[in-house]
Amino acid sequence: MRYDAIIFDLFGTLVDNLPAAAFKQTLTQIATILRVPAPELISLWRGELWQRRVRGEFASLPETYNYVCNTFGVTVSESQIEEAVKVRFDYSRRSLAPRVDTVETLRTLKAAGYAIGLISDCSMEIPQLWDKSALAPLIDVPLFSCAVKLKKPDPHIYALAHERLDIPAERCLYVGDGGSRELTGATATGMQAVLIYAPYETFKGHSEHQEEVDGWQGPKISAIREILTIVDETLLS
The missing domain is CATH 3.40.50.1000 (HAD superfamily/HAD-like)
Known part of the structure; x- marks a missing residue:
């Protein structure tokens, strides 16, 4: 050997790698749930957040979404965060x-x-x-x-x-x-x-x-x- x-x-x-269209569709859906602008979320997710997420700076998706909401100056409910988490987990499950x-x-x-x-x-x-x-x-x-x-x-x-x-x-x-x-x-x-x-x-x-x-x-x-x-x-x- x-x-x-x-x-x-x-x-x-x-x-x-899931198609770019699926990635964009998922983030657009998350943006709608969190009431943040989709193009800006996609840009943030691909840029700064990608580097920070893969290095483990965010311990969980709710923590990541709270950072997103703070960045855009929006306030969301716990149920909105939970819904956005489910969308992302469904996407990630398909990716495996x-x-x-x-x-x-x-x-x-x-x-x-x-x-x-x-x-x-x-x-x-x-x-x-x-x-x-x-x-x-x-x-x-x-x-x-x-x-x-x-x-x-x-x-x-x-x-x-x-x-x-x-x-x-x-x-x-x-x-x-x-x-x-x-x-x-x-x-x-x-x-x-x-x-x-x-x-x-x-x-x-x-x-x-x-x-x-x-x-x-x-x-x-x-x-x-x-x-x-x-x-x-x-x-x-």
Whole structure:
């Protein structure tokens, strides 16, 4: 075995990135509930709030929404906050649906003796939903940026992953779609890395993401099952 562990990114890797239209529709619905302007909420959510949420600065969605309301100078009821929380959790629950070949691939890797890790830049609703997801039983060590308060490509989050797996970095293979400069972040810590780039994925408006994809000189795959050909071709039989 060339590797002892495979560490995966989550969004755009094990699960699809939900379409931009779904993201906009969800935030527009939340804006209506909280009685704040939708375009400004979307801009805030994608900008300042994204960075703060994934670093775990907000412990919960209600805390995040209270910050939003204070920012826009509006007062809302507890029931409005609860309704907005439900909308976001419904969206996040849908976002955790595995890609068509993900579950089978992870089962194959685990049966072959590989340890499986996960590093995801995400906000608190993802770890709160994680245990009930189809992926949870298949991941030995899941790391969520908001929980460990580290964001890719910080080398400490990769170090934490291989330490919790109890496997040296050089025996770990990292697989991701290039978001957050995760691939160069992984290789800088001594891991090998693979870019997954599904043909139907686009990163319009995400220049840093696209730079990592366009500039990547390492191995590439277009579907998660193809990782089997990199770790051990006999697993495909």
